[in-house]
Amino acid sequence: MLTYIIRRLLLAIPTLLLISLVIFFLVDLAPGSPASEIPLTVPAEVRAKILESMGVNDPVYVRYLLWLKQFVWVEPLNLFDHWFGTTYAEGQQRIISYQTRGPVFDIIGQRIPQTLTVIGTAYLVGVLIAIPIGIYSAYRQYSWFDQAGTFVAMVGFSVPTFFTGVLLIVIFAVKLQWFPSIYDTTLKVTDWASFMKQVKQMVMPVTVLALFNAATLSRYMRSSMLENLGQDYVRTARAKGMSERTVVLRHVLRNSLIPVVTVIALGIPGIFGGAIITEQVFKINGLGAALIGAIHANDLPTVQTLAFIFAVLIVTFNLIADALYGLLDPRIRYA
Amino acid sequence: MKLRSALMGAAAFTALASAAWAERGADGHVNVLYWQAPSILNPYLSSGTKDVESASLILEGMAGFNEKGEVFARLAESVPTVENGGVSADLTQITWKLKSGLLWSDGTPVTSADAAFTYEYCKHPEGGCAQAARYEGIKSIETPDDLTVIITFDAPKPNPYQAFVGGTSPIIQKAQFQNCLGAAASTCTDQNFGPIGTGPFRVTEFKTNDTVSLEANPNYRDATKPAFATMTIKGGGDAEAAARAVMETGEFDYAWNTQINPDLQAQMIAAGKGTLLNGFGTLVERIEMNMTDPSPDLPEGERSTPKHPHPFLSDIRVRKALSMAIDRQVLVDVGYGNAGRATCNLVPAPELYASDNTDCLQQDMEGAKALLDEAGWTDSDGDGVRDKDGKKLSVLYQTSTNPVRQDFQALIKGWWNEVGVEVELKNIDASVYFGGDAGSPDTFQKFYADVEMYANNFDGTDPEPYLAQYLCDKIPGPDNQWQGENINRFCDPAYDALVKELATTADMAKRGEIAKKLNDMLTKDSYTVVALVDRGRLSAASNTLGGVVLNTWDTELWNAQDWFRVK
């Protein structure tokens, strides 16, 4: 197992390099230019000058190598300086966004808190709702609870968040005025009142996302439970006179969680990626909003950096999911 | 409209009246919403409206434009004119005098050296200054003393109010930016995110593309202003959500550019928490006719170039018929409501330059059909589509992706179908369409379509550079990486000559006359540019916010120092 993980880790390096190359060139190849952000009133010569100052015109391989160096060397060094107060990275050019002319990693640093609080909470809530629902739906297959659960989950999944989000705003922010429709990122939680404010502004986005996540996960949980409930070992366990509780919660649940854990682990990078639409609907301005904003503005360094960070997370969590698989299911052997 | 501006005027008056005994910071906090979030607070590095306007709360120029488009003094003592001797009689020199005793928000004095530095900063060849056009044609800037700035031009400048005038060319502090010249400009993150200025507010925290937190500038030149102690500019979402936050939930006091459909406008107004302000500038939604052949059968590099004239749009009768078939008032009602009005002009304002051309406003389907018949386009095979010499009258009509534009496409396609023209619609993501990437076939400059629709305007009050875009040598093509502004590939020597004449004319009445002539040559005389809607600015203000005056000639936040809380 350990050797397997070490081998995968070593293999991850060339994989990530390849991914970074593909992402960089793909983003670069995409039609569109940062010039679309410049108003049409700006004359063509000025436009050309602006683009030149951004470094857009350098050959793509030069930009790739520079970006790679900045990503794996300058930026970590900067982080080190930031933590320990050293000045190793002094004077080294960081990855600069076309749009804000500021370092991309500063933007990421600003965006992570709200992304993790809102999207992370929503994911957690979604998992906590989905698992019990999935278990009970499968255990009482085709009961009214299961039917209702299926219906709600399907509606939850097939109705896009841009719709549910606006619906909640119209009901709870416009009509009832219970919650704010706009997320305040400058709010600092210092006392009870500000904590309640934070909770209030999180309620709607968390609900929307949690429902969406729960809808997906509960389906996987239910199907996995059903699969296991029909297995021979369950009959054996029951025949041995074990209590129904032990059979379902100990034996069946443990086995059914195996594929669900993968799905959960694979979804975690998505938290960091943010929820593009929900962030936009509630004006949360997290990482998802940063990515989509950068894509629209053709802010190539930001898109490339965010996409690559996302890739690193995906590779890491896939590795974790595989390792969990091996740990949870003794039948799987990794050579 | 009249009543509203009268009311706004009254509100502004009360603002001034109450300001006399008001106190700086007495009215607490004000929330402003820009649904396109500000990315940077240095207007010299980004010309995006959201960035320029948020920066205008902090940075100011010598003068600005008021809601009528007139120049008024900000940092200058007064506005220099030929009459008061501030502008030389030959129009080659303008002398600005700073008010005395002005302080930056950090307490240091504002001097003419800061203005001279600003010029140096923007003219640096490696800086990529976004406002370089504002400093075009300047030979030198001299500073004989701490308060005097003398700008000398290369040639007579009929419009000398460009450098240091308006939100797009403010004065920045030399002490803060002196290490940020040229290539270093974009490494100065702290400076670009927190400029020191002379405006009513100063930055306390800037989260890029998210929030700007501001507080009243303690050194602002009017000791009683601004009335608000702190301000937040929040970004994100869309126009509809922004309007909702002011008009329906009341969370915000002011929302910028809340361009929403007329049905929604009515609903928001009915909620009763705020008003929608609108004012007209020079933004015109138009259909551009391609004078060259965009056919995909032509070899790459020859498509949409003057080598091949357009098979049918080069006939003025076809262009005119297409224009006649459009009911512009319906377009206004569908897309803009009060925030738009039908127009036939490329230059709809200021009054001095606006032609009285209104003959396109009345839709004339029969006339359009007759004109097409006359041009030889008849439906000979009875399939509902006109044809001539075996070629069908079929147009590809492209625009950027935007709900209003798609509604316009649907309606115009309907009308054109009725006069026997086949229409294929295409919409393209705005970041590609306006991106100008020479590698993409879908940019508006490449114009690989027969007609296309977008909106454009000009900066400030002088249309000369705008009209000069239609010169023969500004046609985009493969030889200039498709970077020209003459999108229609319009080329008329008489037009070129007239533009030259405009550039050397100083007399305002004469300039107006020439500009109108140029406008007519492009619109009613040739139907090269088919103007549709004069699009106004639409912003939302809460009923509890006083002193707001919508300005379409300068930044919308131009008079934030006069805003106050209605109690």
Add this chain to the structure above:
Amino acid sequence: MRDTAGTQAKPVRMERPRSQWRDVWDQFKTHKGALVGMTVLALLVAFVVIGPFVWHEEKLTTTQTYLNKNKPPSLTYPLGTDHLGRDFFLRMMEGGRVSIAVGLVAMTISIFIGTTVGMLSGFFKRLDGPLMRLTDLFLSLPLLPLLLVMVMLFRDALARIFGPELGTFVLIVIAIGVTSWMPAARIVRGEVLALKEREFVLAARSLGTPNRRLILRHVLPNVVSPVMVAATLDIASAIITESALSFLGLGFPPDFPTWGRLLFDGLSYMQQYPERVIWPGLAISLTVLAVNYIGDGLRDALDPRIRGR
């Protein structure tokens, strides 16, 4: 299969062994939800395919149509008219064609690629590494730039081969299929890894069953259930992704309604005309729900343990 089973039947057997697929169908028929789902889907398909031929709008000019805007439901306009006066009922029918077709085809592509990749990488150890790294690559590609590049490279070429509308359709279903198969691949692989070590597979293998047969006959039916879940979710997300694509200008021409686009357009009118979001929303949900129940029934029918009961 049926022929050989028939001829080899021994007299001691009480009944003739039946074809596996007949059994599956019999089991499927007993699943009420599946039958209802099947009926609803059939009705929806009929509504969108035959509907527009039967339902004829009166011929009006553009301006007359416009004057008819925002009409409430009536006999002429069962669902009212939209803000440009177009018959919403007709738009629902036209929109459904594209949405259902995109949903089903894109789902099929995505499930096919996902199952194949997952199966191969779970079953053959040598392929596991490369295929899973490929999956990682696809998972981490930013979707929007990828689609932009695909549109730029292939739109004109496809439009030349298939014509503008069919060309866009092909491009969109491939784009959605190619960018959404990864979760299915991961899940199938996980299942296969576990199944591979199960007794019945080991038994089959020790009998010398060739790999192809082992996969198709023994492993595949056992991964059907998670695949079905993924498939239903895929249909919904394909319909929604299509609307997002159209919204970004990457999808169908703007005069081509789809349910996703109708839903999106209706959003601004939600407070005044809530039916404009309810109908397309309901239609999408119904489609997904129907497919889900069919999937449920199919899973039960394919599961030999349940089938016996």
